[in-house]
Amino acid sequence: MLISGLLVGVALGFVMQRGRFCVTGAFRDIWVTRNTRWLTAFLVVVAVQSVGVFALDAAGVIRLHGDAFPWLATIVGGFIFGFAIVLAGGCATGTYYRAGEGLVGSWLALITYALFAAIMKTGPLAGFNTAMRSVTVEQSNFYTVLGVSPWLFVAVLVAAVALAVRHHLNKPRIAMAALPPSKTGLAHLLFEKPWNAFATAVVIGIIAIAAWPLSWATGREDGLGITTPSSKLVGYLVTGDAELVDWGVFLVVGILLGSFIAAKGSGEFRVRVPDAATVIKSLGGGALMGIGAALAGGCTIGNAMVQTAQFSFQGWTALVFMILGTGLAAKLTIMNRRQAPAAARVPAGV
Structure with a gap:
């Protein structure tokens, strides 16, 4: 299994x-x-998965199950992670799939991400991580605290997201020039035709739902x-302990393989070596x-996509x-850089 x-x-x-599904870009935009x-x-993705998760729970x-809420570690860790993904050029999953495209910068980010996750979870900083995550409150989710059915939250989320999607679909789209298709049929749809953002999100949501029973079947x-899983993969490579290789480890290896297949099939795979600043x-x-x-x-998957659902x-x-x-990192690394040349063009004394 x-x-x-x-x-x-x-x-x-x-x-x-x-689908070019970049969570870092979503937050940065x-x-x-x-x-x-x-x-x-x-x-x-969150809304689709939420429907599926609570349906699976209702069906047995x-x-x-809800654990205590480690509020301090979540706040500090979430902020650090959001800042980091701008520097790394992608979130955890984005880094995996861009590594599969041949981006050497993403290879480097992926290595240090997995390494430091292992250091925090089972290595020298495990004590610090445990101490931070031990600062908790007992309440774990919204519907339990309010004493209402989770389906009320599901309905509100689905309705709100549907309205937001409708808003974006009603906006006029700018026609983009494109080369004539070189493939036909399924190959054109899979590897050449641009994917709609919302259709891609629905597919990812369905994959996320399927992950639950398949993962549970393995314990x-x-x-x-x-x-x-990234931390466990590092642990396995270092110790050779096969017990660390679980369903999640196969998942992250599969993400690399799937993105490589997609990039090769669409002609987007190319080994790209970054400059020194990008490496750092x-x-x-x-x-x-x-x-x-x-x-x-x-990360943006385990927390922002799965826990939110x-x-x-x-x-x-x-x-x-x-x-x-992400907002702070964008201001420091992108927005200030844009403002600096504009400021330099203003005549002195103006």
């Missing part, structure tokens, strides 16, 4: 690469261009997740991603602070 993790990972990596199209697509296929009681940013961003994700209890305090708090961290 572990092989199902590889298959889910291949599907996820393929869809994210072909809020601050840089004031555009919420990709954030809305991200929330489509899985059993959702791993969770859905999609990137940080802990990739290494530092990846390290901070590992630290932040370990503290927060998950369960309406946990951890998931939604992490999402908010990831966006805030």
